[in-house]
Amino acid sequence: MKQAGQLSSTSNSSSSTATSSSSSSTTTKTVSAADKKEAEQMRTNIVQSDPDSWDSAALAQVPDSVIVAATKKSNDMGGNPGTTANMIAEQYPNIKKNGSSDSDMDDSANGLSASEAKNKLNSFEFYIKNKSHIELTGQEQTSDGWEFTYSFVGGSTGGVLVVNNDGKIADKTFSGIEGETGSWK
Known part of the structure; x- marks a missing residue:
């Protein structure tokens, strides 16, 4: 219980630091708005790429800065939403759903499930x-x-x-x- 409270206060101080620095210049605000939009889009892409593996509610709790950083790192490696999600899951394992992604997203009779x-x-x-x-x-x-x-x-x-x-x-x-x-x- 005590550790969870410490984690929470640590992340709160990080976000308040980010907030105070973003209000110091209009350029940073514009980047922050773009980062927020990019983070929201990546959250959507991650869940849509494999809805049985990724928890959208847990992803919503991940700071935008973490999502944007993972997206950039993944893109630099030629990655995709699954790669980005796994990078995020290293810090925030709760974004992974308990059930593995063994679901068949294929409803065609022509190929492998x-x-x-x-x-x-x-x-x-x-x-x-x-x-x-x-x-x-x-x-x-x-x-x-x-x-x-x-x-x-x-x-x-x-x-x-x-x-x-x-x-x-x-x-x-x-x-x-x-x-x-x-x-x-």
Whole structure:
């Protein structure tokens, strides 16, 4: 209980410091308004990217400055909302919902569901070798299958694991450079 109170007072003093500095010049106010808008947009993008993994109410409690900083860092690495969310979750783990994102956001009968695609990763040598060091941070359905964003445990940059409906699996960097490839068929 005492620690929670200390954390709360620490974050309150940080936000009051930020408030007093932003009122000192009109330029800072404009940037703050832009930062607030960018933070709100990223909160929306994070929840929409994987609604089963990210808690919008908890994200709303994260300071705009943290969201903007994580967004910039993620963008510099070629990341996406899932990457940004995982960076934020390092400081604010409560933004992760308890239930993992095993939901199938796919309602088409033509391709793999998200959970089927995740299961196919178990036939990919790169994933098998690194499984204990990889954390899947996001998922997105593509026209060809699924892309799973990952990072290495400990905060190291990861990439994207691509599982196509045609049987191809690949590891890509955030900039799109393809690494190891394989097949699940």
